[in-house]
Amino acid sequence: IAVSNKVTFVNPKAPVYPRLAQGKSWNEMTVTWTSGYDIKEAVPFVEWGEKAGRQFLSPAGTLTFDRNSMCGAPARTVGWRHPGYIHTSYLKDLWPDSMYTYRLGHRLPNGTRVWSKSYSFKASPYPGQDSLQRVVIFGDMGKAEADGSNEYNNFQPGSLNTTNQIIRDLDNIDMVVHIGDICYANGYLSQWDQFTAQIEPIASTVPYMIGSGNHERDWPGTGSFYGNLDSGGECGVPAQTVFYTPAENRANFWYATDYGMFRFCIAHTEEDWRPGTEQYKFIEHCLSSVDRQKQPWLIFLAHRVLGYSSNSYYGFEGTFEEPMGREALQELWQKYKVDLAFYGHVHNYERTCPVYQSQCVVNASNHYSGPFQATTHVVVGGAGASLSDFITSKIQWSHFRDFDHGFGKLTAFNHSSLLFEYKKSRDGNVYDHFTISRDYRDVLACSIDNCPRTSLAS
CATH class of the missing domain: 2.60.40.380 (Purple acid phosphatase-like, N-terminal)
Known part of the structure; x- marks a missing residue:
């Protein structure tokens, strides 16, 4: 021996x-x-x-x-x-x-x-700086090892593939936004170290911004909007300690961050977002206070799907969203002309047409130009956790669906040209994409439901 x-x-x-x-x-x-x-x-x-x-x-x-x-x-x-x-x-x-x-x-x-x-x-570009700016966005990645030795349920099978693809492309990435369900420690605290070790090549090189999800925050009787057991008793404490966010109150987990031509408004779906709440006021201020001449690309992000998803659970409920989600927020998205809204929670990829009140304002496309019409909603929750089924029927506003692990990438070339790409984690190739071409005067133009009221008298 x-x-x-x-x-x-x-x-x-x-x-x-x-x-x-x-x-x-x-x-x-x-x-x-x-x-x-x-x-x-x-x-x-x-x-x-x-x-x-x-x-x-x-x-x-x-x-x-x-x-x-x-x-x-x-x-x-x-x-x-x-x-x-x-x-x-x-x-x-x-x-x-x-x-x-x-x-x-x-x-x-x-x-x-x-x-x-x-x-x-x-270092970050200054707000409005005209330079190439690239941001990766995903949710629900979790952690894993090559041999699975520390995994008790293999719940995050795509995690390493996503991590490795981002590391391979790191020279072409300026920031990462991980919108909730960070590591699925679920009360086993050593797994926070496991996760931070896994992402070290990324997080030590580019800003790694996080949002909070149900697996970080939710616990009965602790003030979370959903009183379930998903955090395993953590109730948000490890997440707000292990990661820094530029929030006024880190326990709330909602905040704005600027990166060059981007304004990101990151909401917290595990706290109440409805009209009259502190978070609703934050969301409106974040969306309304940006100077679109300097920062034309306005992005809303949240963990749970406050917009649109044809995930089977939402489909069976008949809502295609988190209850009270878009009812509370769609007027803000439309009023302030939010270009894109990103979500996790549902473990797949889906892109809508530019949609308002469940109707496509314009047909889905791989290229949009001219005045803003409506927000495009994108689910990017397939970064690692076990995949979520879609309903079998096709929904009118659902343009592209993929039952696979992947992540999104935004590239702002300048003030008038934006590219979105959906990449699969298994090979890093692009499987869906679209561009937006828009001048500042197009942002100023009114769109459906936000034009001023007029009459013959006026």
Whole structure:
């Protein structure tokens, strides 16, 4: 019998899994990472600067949570494992589109510094900047391993394929938006480390923005809109701690982020979004406050399908949406001329025509031009979790459906040209696409149901 040498970690507390995210201003990047160092043991910081330029030191804040922060089992019982310490540093006053290097550090009481390896990122363009801008969007990816050794149910079979395709194309990606159902830890907290390790090549290089889904937030009696058990007792605490979002209140998980010519309005479907609520006011402000001359591409994102899906569950319910979804929001999408709305939750791909009140305002196409007519709704929830069936009948507003794992990609070439692509995770090839060509005067033009009322007297 052969016996190997004893295998140990060089430093089990070392800083790991850096995760970039957009800050609250366009020229700020945040870096979040995990370590075993309590703030009393070592001071966390980031060393960073332009490539071959002066290097700066920025301090980091530290968060963690304990078992009593969990809302129920298994997160509070058999699934509990201490998350370590989560550190976030804010890198400010960045030059647009400049390349920066950074590394994570901890200063011990004796003056010794513990370092991570070095990483690099490109700073965001300024709002309205006319440059090539590329954003990948998906939901429900989860995590997996090549041999499945840590999986008890193989629920996320497409996860590695999606991750690997994004890594292969990373030179052509500027930002990632993962709209909910992040890692499906479901109360087994070590799986958050498993997930952040899996996405490290992506999240350490480009901003990795997240939304919250039912598997992060939902738990009875905790204020979530749906009182089910889907979070496994986590009730949103790990998600809002492990990842940074530029939200005014990180527990709410709704926020706006600008990237060059894009304005992204990210809603939180596990909190009430109906008229009169705090979230509804945020959504309207996010949609209404953008300067479309500078940022022509207005994108709405949410985890559950607040728009349109012919998923079998929604079809059997007869709603083709999350109940009270588009009834509450479609007037806002139309009024403020939202180009695209993206959703996860349903584990497949589907694209609608430009649709309003369940009717195609114009026929679906691979190219749209001229004045805005209505919002196109896209389900991109097939990034990893087991696939969801469609109803067998074809719905008039449903243009393209795919029962497979995949993800979406937006490319803004300039202020008047936008490309959307749907890529399959198995090969990275494009299986659906469309373009929008539009001038600023086309955004100003009124569209169906948002033209001013006129009469003969006026």
